[in-house]
Amino acid sequence: MASVNGILGKKVGMTQLFDDRGDVRPVTVLQAGPCVITQKKSAAKDGYDAVQIGLVEFVKGKNVSKPMQGHFAKHNLPPVKFMKEVSIISETAKSAAEGHEDVAVKVGDKVLVDIFQDERFVDVSGTSKGRGFAGVVRRHHFQGGPAAHGHMFQVQGSIGASSFPSRVFPNQRMSGHMGDAAVTVRNLKIRGIDVEENLLFVEGAVPGHKGAYVVITRAKQPPRERRGFAGSTTIDPLKAAKKAAAGKAKK
Amino acid sequence: MSISPIMDKVLAKLQRTDIPVLTPGDNVRVHVKIKEGDKERLQAFEGTVIAINNGPQGTFTVRKVSFGHGVERIFPRNSKVLDKVEVLRSGKVRRAKLFYLRDLKGKAARLREAE
Numbered sequence: 001m002a003s004v005n006g007i008l009g010k011k012v013g014m015t016q017l018f019d020d021r022g023d024v025r026p027v028t029v030l031q032a033g034p035c036v037i038t039q040k041k042s043a044a045k046d047g048y049d050a051v052q053i054g055l056v057e058f059v060k061g062k063n064v065s066k067p068m069q070g071h072f073a074k075h076n077l078p079p080v081k082f083m084k085e086v087s088i089i090s091e092t093a094k095s096a097a098e099g100h101e102d103v104a105v106k107v108g109d110k111v112l113v114d115i116f117q118d119e120r121f122v123d124v125s126g127t128s129k130g131r132g133f134a135g136v137v138r139r140h141h142f143q144g145g146p147a148a149h150g151h152m153f154q155v156q157g158s159i160g161a162s163s164f165p166s167r168v169f170p171n172q173r174m175s176g177h178m179g180d181a182a183v184t185v186r187n188l189k190i191r192g193i194d195v196e197e198n199l200l201f202v203e204g205a206v207p208g209h210k211g212a213y214v215v216i217t218r219a220k221q222p223p224r225e226r227r228g229f230a231g232s233t234t235i236d237p238l239k240a241a242k243k244a245a246a247g248k249a250k251k
Numbered sequence: 252m253s254i255s256p257i258m259d260k261v262l263a264k265l266q267r268t269d270i271p272v273l274t275p276g277d278n279v280r281v282h283v284k285i286k287e288g289d290k291e292r293l294q295a296f297e298g299t300v301i302a303i304n305n306g307p308q309g310t311f312t313v314r315k316v317s318f319g320h321g322v323e324r325i326f327p328r329n330s331k332v333l334d335k336v337e338v339l340r341s342g343k344v345r346r347a348k349l350f351y352l353r354d355l356k357g358k359a360a361r362l363r364e365a366e
Contacts, residue, residue, distance in 0.1 A: 012255055013254065013255060013258045015258065015261065015262060015265075015308065016327075018329070018331045021286070022284070022332040024327060029257065194261075197257070197260065210255070
């Protein structure tokens with residue numbers, strides 16, 4: 001079956017989980033879905049294949065604009081506030097590999113977090129926390145000046161030479177608005193999926209505040225499986241060496 | 252700190268209920284699972300609980316003196332590594348954090364047993 005490449009969600013918060021080895025991992029809890037497909041874009045009509053999905057939550061119909069109400073009424077959909085377009089995984093390749101017959105996604109279909117069941121990594125996009133007008137120390141990690149003896153503290157030094165070039169080069173890092181920008185964090189490891197509660201646990205931080213809307217997609221470029229490095233197959237190189245030695249002695 | 256109801260549910264699932272309630276001053280034996288290759292064995296860590304951090308992801312710190320050197324280990328209460336925790340005896344203490352024990356050794360570092 002053709003499958004949608006991503007899901008919409010909300011950041012719930014961060015916590016810690018224990019992995020198989022008993023180590024603590026920092027984990028972000030994401031409420032992923034349930035989503036509904038609100039519109040389908042086709043190559044024939046729109047020039048590309050994609051679906052528009054919306055995050056199903058408690059939204060009053062009257063709080064959605066009239067044009068959107070019409071959009072939802074067309075297919076008898078629940079009103080949604082947060083919508084995004086996500087791509088569809090190429091139906092032919094995937095269905096051929098699995099031997100399924102091609103079932104196209106259609107408007108009104110549910111998108112649930114189980115689409116990530118077989119995945120190991122996801123990309124998460126959101127809007128980062130706004131920091132307002134931030135200075136250079138905070139915004140660009142400048143070192144700042146000495147803290148005492150009549151110095152200014154968090155100021156930038158020179159921003160260029162004098163008569164030549166008589167201008168400031170483009171992209172000179174200065175203070176200004178920071179945060180509240182679209183940020184994508186790639187290749188967050190999936191640490192757990194709760195299908196019943198629509199929760200997704202990813203290792204690491206996710207942009208935005210708690211309750212912020214995020215778009216979760218399959219990892220665009222997941223890290224390559226490393227081969228041949230110590231620890232990939234053997235757990236303890238010392239033990240492995242001992243085992244090998246014991247094996248030789250038997251022969 | 253207010254946590255969302257979803258977070259409460261997630262954290263409630265993580266809680267281990269088989270670990271006894273510990274108080275500072277307790278003498279405990281902590282059985283720790285240790286993985287060696289594909290084999291697993293237990294190792295006991297016996298000492299005094301000198302600090303407890305509460306909360307959904309609470310920890311407790313156990314201090315012992317091993318061959319003249321103080322050793323402290325912080326155990327997350329919900330850790331999978333813990334096999335079981337035995338309370339051997341509880342000491343009478345008047346504060347929550349017993350960090351003063353770090354400066355004491357020998358007979359001075361003993362705690363009177365609680366009634």
